Amino acid sequence: MTGSAAPAQLGEVSxxxxxxxxxxxFRGRxxxxxxxxxxxxAGEALVPVLVGVIIDRAVATGDPxxxxxxxxxxxxxxxxxxxxxxFGARRAWSAEAWGDAxxxxxxxxxLLHPRGGGETGRLPGELSGIAVSDAKRVAELGVAVPLGFAAVAAVAxxxxxxxxxxxxxxxxxxxxTPPLLWLVQLVVKPLQKRSGPEQERAAQAAGTAADLVAGLRILNGIGARPAAVRRYRVSSRDALGATLRATRAEAGFLGSVQLTNGLFLALIALVGGTLAANGSITVGGLVSAVGLAQFLVGPLQMFGFLSARLAQGRASAARIAAVLSTDPTVGPGSLPEPAPGAxxxxxxxxxxxxxxLGGAEGLDLDVAPGAPTGVVAADPEDASALLACLSREVEPDAGRVELDGVALDxxxxxxxxxxxxxxxxxAHLFTGTLRDNVLAGAPEGTDPDPAMAAATAxxxxxxxxxxxxxxxSARGRSLSGGQRQRIALARALAADAPVLVLHDPTTAVDAVxxxxxxxxVGRFRAGRSTLLVTTSPALLDRTGEVLFVVEGRVRSRGRHAELMDDPAYRAVVTA
Incomplete structure (x- = not known):
């Protein structure tokens, strides 16, 4: 087991x-x-047997x-x-802990696989729930299964x-015992049926809550907080309803198992008492029989516990499998060395x-070493689509992205x-020092000071x-928005990539x-290719060519100063 998450093998998983x-x-553990x-x-089961033997062979006979x-x-x-x-508990809980990890x-x-796709259609909070709660429920079988075998041994x-x-x-x-186990499996079916929807809706509610908390300042700023609260209220009620239905099913299941076990054990005690009254068994035998009947309460309840854990574990395993089986969003690529950047x-x-993005004709753009190239998108969705294609998060619907004449894919x-x-x-920051964050993606031996100076970090x-x-702190919460943004920009500059694409890197800083x-940035990236996707006049003024994209199509090209004569362009960059 390693401490980092290696890229997962893609494919269908059940x-x-x-x-x-x-x-x-962890079959060994x-x-x-x-x-x-x-x-x-087995030792627990022998306790009432030995007590009965002591009564018959020592107490009754008076033999010290x-x-x-x-x-x-x-x-x-x-x-x-x-x-x-x-020692059994040590190994069982060790298997659970390692299985969870x-x-x-x-x-x-x-989720971190280079070809992406694992997060498709799921909120971050929901993914966290799958990685934490569902993984825990499946891993708990590392304890439940050995206890199930122990219950069988106890009954035997x-x-x-x-x-x-x-x-x-x-x-x-x-x-x-066999009819009792069959009855347990019969009554556990409603619990198994409802475990999946309960976990799914609870995860959706958690995901909605996590996303709302993360974007609370933005929601307040645009006046969308009431709508967001209503959205969460609906999701939360849905999750509560599913949880209550699953809880009722579990309560009914456990109550049925308890009642059935009690009746069965009462029957054993009744038969044992009758045999003792008829002289068919000794007093010690009666004590052993009653003690064994009481002891069997635990193992028989364990069968119910194991069935419930299996039902919930299967539902959680199906949710984990759904994430692991998601199709990647981009192709594998197979070009050998030399790597891009040569x-x-x-x-x-x-x-x-x-x-x-691109309309019917498609988007043509060249970014060459020298002055940065700018892209101004009237609609943020067009900017997002362009960035997704350049970052290989998605495959373009048509056209090509080339680096030095070779298709990027x-x-x-x-x-x-x-x-x-x-x-x-x-972009988020990581837990560690400011210097560690700046050097996170930089080549070994890089001096962080020039990049920090360029980004005013x-x-x-x-x-x-x-x-x-x-x-x-995690995600840089100990810093202001502008401080986080400058450190993230320094990190991007320190990486010294052949082509750097910056998306609105100065939205949280003052004008000076x-x-x-x-x-x-202009000085630091001199002689390298840089693309600025932004509406900042200060950044655009340092670019060479600027593309103005409206409704997915290139409306105009030129220098920033020239494009300022266009009222539509001016309205976007000065808004």
Whole structure:
């Protein structure tokens, strides 16, 4: 097991595959736990048997030596069952913990796979629920399954013990347990049926809540908070209804199992009492029989527990399998070395169309080393479509993206993204120091200072207690929006990609800082290819050619100063 999530193998995966993989990966631990738990339950079952023997052979006869001897045997039995449970629990919970970690890595590996697609159609909160709650439920079978084997062993030992006391009692256990198990499986079906919808709707509600919290400031800013609250209220009520239905099913299931077990054990006690009254068994035998009947409450309840966990585990495994089986959004690429970036770094778009972007003719664009090229999109959706194609998050509907004359999709997606680096305006920071964040994607031995100076992130460092060595919290929440944005920009610059695509890198900084950043980026990227997808006049003023995209089509091209004569263009960049 490694500490990082490796790219997952793509392909069709079923819920059964997830269950088998989870249990099979730690079959050694689970098997050892099952053996030890069986030893524990066998020891527990022998306790009432030994008590009955002590009564018949020591107490009733008044033999002190026999009393000491059988008490020693009873003590040895307690020692064995205690040892068995202690070490069996270690292995079972170890299998659960490692199984949980393994499933989380599988889900994370699929979500981080270079070809993408794992997150399609799912909210971030829902994906978190699958990686945490569903993985936990499947991993819990690492404990439930050994306990199930132990329950079988307990019933077997109890039945054999009762056979030695009374054939009638032993046969009652042997013949009565199979119908009892069949009844358990019958009543667990409603729980299994409702577990899936309950988990699905709860995950959707959690996903909606997580997304609303993440975008709360934006929602307040545009006045959309009431609509968002209504959306969450509907999702939450839906999840609550599903949870209540599943809880009622589980309560009915557990109540039915408890009632059935109680009636069965009462029957065993009644038959044992009748046999004792008729003199068919001894007083010690009656004590053993009643003790075994009481002991069987636990194993019989364990069958119900295992059935419930299997039902919930199957539903969770199906949800995990759905993520692992999602189709990738981009092709594999198979071009061998040399890797992209060996040439001058000229980016070309020819007839590119994706959704509305490009219209009927397609979008043509050239980004060459030198002054940055700008793209101004009147509709943010057109900008998003362009960035998705350049970052290899999707395959274009038509046309080609080329780097130094070679189609970008000829390389594997992760290699292509390293050559054409798309830096989103809302990029997150990582836990670690400011310096670590800047150097996260930089070549080894890179000096972070020039990139930080170009992005004015050095000014951020001067305001922090330990400068560039100050720890940054997850997603940079300990910093202001403008500080986060400047550090993220420095990180993109330090990566020194052959082609750098910046999307609105200065939306959270003041006008003076924005001008400094525009100058700094121009100097830092001199001689390299840079594409600015932005509406910032300060950045556009430092570009060479600018494309103005309206309704997916290129309305005009030219220098920023020239395009400012167009009222539509001016309205977009000065809004």
């Amino acid at each position: 819920g059964r595959d997830v269950l088998r993989g989870s249990l099979g990966a 689970i098997s050892a736990a099952a053996v030890l738990f069986c030893g524990h339950q 030596a026999a009393l000491v001897g059988w008490l020693a045997v009873l003590g040895l039995d307690f020692l064995v069952l205690s040892f068995s449970y202690r 393994r499933l989380r890595r599988l889900v994370a590996g699929r 030992v109890a039945a054999v013990s009762l056979l030695t006391i009374s054939t009638t009692l032993g046969l009652l256990i042997l013949l009565g 040439g001058p770094g000229a980016l070309s778009l020819r007839g590119l169309r994706h959704g509305r 000829a390389w594997p997606a992760d290699v292509a993204r390293g050559a054409v680096l798309v830096a989103a305006h809302d 050095d000014q951020v460092a001067t305001t922090l207690p330990a400068g560039a060595d100050t720890d940054v 800082t924005e001008v400094r950043i525009a100058d700094g």
